[in-house]
Amino acid sequence: MSPQHRLEYLQRMIVTAAQMRSIEQRIFDAGMPIAAVMEKVSGRLALRIQALYPQPSTHRIGVLVGPGHNGGDALVVARELYFQGYEIMLCCPVSRLKDLTATHLHYLENLGIACYQSVDPLAECDLLLDGLFGFGLDRVLTKPISTIVDVVNEWDIPRLSIDLPSGLHTDTGQVLGTAICATHTLCLGLWKLGLLQDDALHYVGQAELIDFDIPLADIAAVLGEMPSVQRVTPQCAIAALPLVRPASTHKYKMGHVLLICGSRRYAGGALLTGLGARASGVGMLSIAVPQSLKSALSVQLPEALIVGCPETEDGAIAELPASVTLSSFNAIACGPGLTTDATAVVEQVLTSECPLVLDADGLNIVAHHGTIPTLHKRQAPTVLTPHLGEFKRLFPEIADGMDCRVTAVQRAAKHSTAIVLLKGARVVISDPHGSVRVNPTSTPALARGGSGDVLTGLLGGLVAQKFAAPSSTTLLDVVQAGTWWHAQAGCLAARKRTELGVDAHTLTNFLIPALARQTQIGTE
Ligand SMILES: NC(=O)C1=CN([C@@H]2O[C@H](COP(=O)(O)OP(=O)(O)OC[C@H]3O[C@@H](n4cnc5c(N)ncnc54)[C@H](OP(=O)(O)O)[C@@H]3O)[C@@H](O)[C@H]2O)[C@@H](O)CC1
Ligand SMILES: Nc1ncnc2c1ncn2[C@@H]1O[C@H](COP(=O)(O)OP(=O)(O)O)[C@@H](O)[C@H]1O
Numbered sequence: 249m250s251p252q253h254r255l256e257y258l259q260r261m262i263v264t265a266a267q268m269r270s271i272e273q274r275i276f277d278a279g280m281p282i283a284a285v286m287e288k289v290s291g292r293l294a295l296r297i298q299a300l301y302p303q304p305s306t307h308r309i310g311v312l313v314g315p316g317h318n319g320g321d322a323l324v325v326a327r328e329l330y331f332q333g334y335e336i337m338l339c340c341p342v343s344r345l346k347d348l349t350a351t352h353l354h355y356l357e358n359l360g361i362a363c364y365q366s367v368d369p370l371a372e373c374d375l376l377l378d379g380l381f382g383f384g385l386d387r388v389l390t391k392p393i394s395t396i397v398d399v400v401n402e403w404d405i406p407r408l409s410i411d412l413p414s415g416l417h418t419d420t421g422q423v424l425g426t427a428i429c430a431t432h433t434l435c436l437g438l439w440k441l442g443l444l445q446d447d448a449l450h451y452v453g454q455a456e457l458i459d460f461d462i463p464l465a466d467i468a469a470v471l472g473e474m475p476s477v478q479r480v481t482p483q484c485a486i487a488a489l490p491l492v493r494p495a496s497t498h499k500y501k502m503g504h505v506l507l508i509c510g511s512r513r514y515a516g517g518a519l520l521t522g523l524g525a526r527a528s529g530v531g532m533l534s535i536a537v538p539q540s541l542k543s544a545l546s547v548q549l550p551e552a553l554i555v556g557c558p559e560t561e562d563g564a565i566a567e568l569p570a571s572v573t574l575s576s577f578n579a580i581a582c583g584p585g586l587t588t589d590a591t592a593v594v595e596q597v598l599t600s601e602c603p604l605v606l607d608a609d610g611l612n613i614v615a616h617h618g619t620i621p622t623l624h625k626r627q628a629p630t631v632l633t634p635h636l637g638e639f640k641r642l643f644p645e646i647a648d649g650m651d652c653r654v655t656a657v658q659r660a661a662k663h664s665t666a667i668v669l670l671k672g673a674r675v676v677i678s679d680p681h682g683s684v685r686v687n688p689t690s691t692p693a694l695a696r697g698g699s700g701d702v703l704t705g706l707l708g709g710l711v712a713q714k715f716a717a718p719s720s721t722t723l724l725d726v727v728q729a730g731t732w733w734h735a736q737a738g739c740l741a742a743r744k745r746t747e748l749g750v751d752a753h754t755l756t757n758f759l760i761p762a763l764a765r766q767t768q769i770g771t772e
């Protein structure tokens with residue numbers, strides 16, 4: 249495997265603490281000495297740290313040393329940086345250290361490097377290395393370590409965490425009492441699940457993976473040849489998008505999506521969903537809205553077929569016109585801006601034989617009427633796209649006390665027999681068989697009313713294209729690709745316009761430029 253392919257493969261992998269320990273054990277059992285692994289890891293860390301924090305602007309480095317091998321890593325890094333000319337100060341608040349860690353500490357002390365129990369002497373450093381705990385942390389931090397963490401979090405000094413910010417649970421990303429709030433996290437070997445949990449993001453800072461040549465056979469032996477939980481990478485997202493059209497195609501071969509959205513109260517939801525679908529490249533776009541929205545929408549989306557529907561007194565869709573045959577579409581995307589008055593339409597859609605993306609009030613109606621069992625009867629695939637509030641309403645038992653988004657979404661997908669996409673800072677998607685994808689790159693600029701409507705339209709258009717033509721791409725692949733694309737548009741828009749400048753309408757204008765940039769097709 250080429251170095252580039254290896255890196256792409258590693259970027260897709262996610263491990264729990266138990267899985268990392270099994271992989272580590274296989275390496276040791278095969279004869280690689282533990283001390284040699286630590287040297288290798290730390291050598292790569294030291295190189296990266298020198299690149300991130302070069303001399304002379306960074307000179308004095310404070311190192312927080314914990315009792316286990318995370319502390320050992322920190323000490324070896326400290327030694328290497330010392331020989332490169334940095335001034336090193338150690339803080340080791342515990343007396344009982346693992347043997348290898350104790351050996352390295354002994355050597356550093358013999359080199360004349362000062363080691364303190366208190367953290368106060370490190371207050372004037374230019375950089376702090378956090379080697380208190382890695383994936384071996386299994387309980388809440390107590391004094392004096394918890395105090396040290398709280399103190400350094402107050403200092404105006406960059407903090408670089410080795411493997412994980414100390415104090416975070418390796419799998420759930422939850423804070424065990426307190427945790428280092430890192431500027432950078434250099435994750436070792438394989439991405440730890442906890443770093444991808446929304447709760448952890450505040451602590452993780454900029455995260456990077458440091459490869460230390462774990463044999464791929466050991467990874468596959470523990471995670472499987474096709475690991476069920478994966479990070480979304482640009483390569484796998486792009487591969488699932490319908491970027492190249494057959495030369496002799498025509499519009500009906502490129503998918504026909506029906507959007508069912510909007511109400512007099514939430515007219516904008518229909519437009520944003522429509523603009524998202526338009527960017528997907530779908531061949532035909534039909535949009536069912538309350539009759540009173542029809543003319544305004546026709547002006548804004550001239551290429552779409554706008555279907556005006558009979559409406560309730562409050563301006564929600566009362567029913568679909570008889571002329572609409574749901575089974576004639578390749579996909580339906582339903583929900584944004586409907587209000588819960590549109591119950592009859594959602595029930596009709598649920599019983600249709602058309603692939604369905606259900607969002608927003610579509611989900612609220614399902615939750616309110618307890619219609620999850622209806623999903624089991626559906627012959628065609630379903631994608632549910634709740635945010636956390638909708639997720640809690642849909643799956644109250646699963647959400648109750650949920651501490652890991654990945655496990656919760658896996659359970660929800662199994663329970664509903666649908667693909668479930670849980671929105672948030674790090675979108676988690678699971679199919680009913682438990683295959684999970686986590687999107688690791690996004691921007692808080694998307695935390696804004698209407699950006700989810702754009703995603704629903706985009707997904708609807710992509711799902712329609714998938715079902716319009718036979719393909720080996722799975723629905724999960726398509727959904728993760730749409731999620732990645734949406735987030736990339738947010739990132740590009742935020743770069744060009746600041747995080748404040750990414751309203752949902754603007755976001756739709758960045759979908760195509762973001763894709764063009766990522767695929768290097770066209771120019772802006
Ligand atoms: N995997 C790999 O391939 C490689 C892994 N490497 C590195 O090793 C790291 C994992 O090392 P690790 O297993 O020694 O665990 P680590 O996180 O340093 O500390 C656990 C120690 O802390 C203790 N302890 C736990 N909780 C506590 C608490 N609340 N308060 C106080 N103490 C607590 C617990 O001891 P206990 O008290 O339970 O006996 C244990 O001694 C990993 O993150 C990476 O940096 C690389 O060097 C090489 C390649
Ligand atoms: N902090 C965040 N970082 C990145 N993306 C976010 C963040 N918060 C929300 N998002 C994304 O923004 C979108 C919001 O969707 P949703 O909550 O349904 O909003 P709306 O219903 O108003 O359109 C989702 O795609 C979600 O993943």
Ligand SMILES: [K+]
Nearest residue numbers: 378381410412
């Ligand atoms: K750490």
